[in-house]
Amino acid sequence: MEPIDKAIEAMKLYGLGEQLTFKKCADIFEVNRITLAQRCKGVQGSVAAKNINQRKLSPQQEAELTDYIKDFKSRGLPTTRAMMRHFAAEITKQPVGKEWVGRFLKRNKDHLTSKWAAGMDAVRHHADSEHNYNLNFDLFHEKMKQYNVEPRHTYNMDEKGLC
Numbered sequence: 001m002e003p004i005d006k007a008i009e010a011m012k013l014y015g016l017g018e019q020l021t022f023k024k025c026a027d028i029f030e031v032n033r034i035t036l037a038q039r040c041k042g043v044q045g046s047v048a049a050k051n052i053n054q055r056k057l058s059p060q061q062e063a064e065l066t067d068y069i070k071d072f073k074s075r076g077l078p079t080t081r082a083m084m085r086h087f088a089a090e091i092t093k094q095p096v097g098k099e100w101v102g103r104f105l106k107r108n109k110d111h112l113t114s115k116w117a118a119g120m121d122a123v124r125h126h127a128d129s130e131h132n133y134n135l136n137f138d139l140f141h142e143k144m145k146q147y148n149v150e151p152r153h154t155y156n157m158d159e160k161g162l163c
Contacts, residue, residue, distance in 0.1 A: 004029070004031045004035065004039065006029055007025050007026065007028070007029035007036050008036070010028075010029070011025055011036070011040050012040075016040075022037045056088060056092050056094075056096050056100060057088060057091060057092065061091055062108065065084075065087055065091065065104075066111050066112060068087065069087075070112075078115075084101045084104065085098075085100065085101055088100065088101075088104070
């Protein structure tokens with residue numbers, strides 16, 4: 001608990017009077033007397049509360065956006081900063097600034113990480129289509145039937161080795 005919060009609690013507990021003044025309490029907890037008085041009177045809020053109120057998205061909306069981004073990642077679709085800005089703008093119905101994504105990632109660093117994605121080479125990009133996948137799996141199943149291979153005896157292997 002921050003010293004200012006402890007001082008506010010003391011003021012609430014003992015009340016303002018001859019025994020405890022804002023000056024005495026501020027001296028005890030080594031906080032600014034004016035800030036203490038304004039916070040106790042409700043004139044000034046905490047910096048943390050102010051920051052939350054100034055955010056584009058509520059904590060709940062940020063949590064949902066974080067889950068949405070994680071879902072994209074689990075499907076092998078890394079999100080770009082432009083995509084994140086677009087998602088946030090769709091939620092808030094107003095544009096977000098260029099620096100918003102960096103602050104969002106910093107606030108959610110336990111759940112999201114920022115990395116440079118390796119690009120897909122052109123040959124793979126052109127070969128990546130639903131039609132080609134269907135042809136590949138049709139051929140695969142045809143060969144399994146032709147050679148009587150049971151599904152439990154199939155393994156995945158690519159250029160990196162056996163998976």
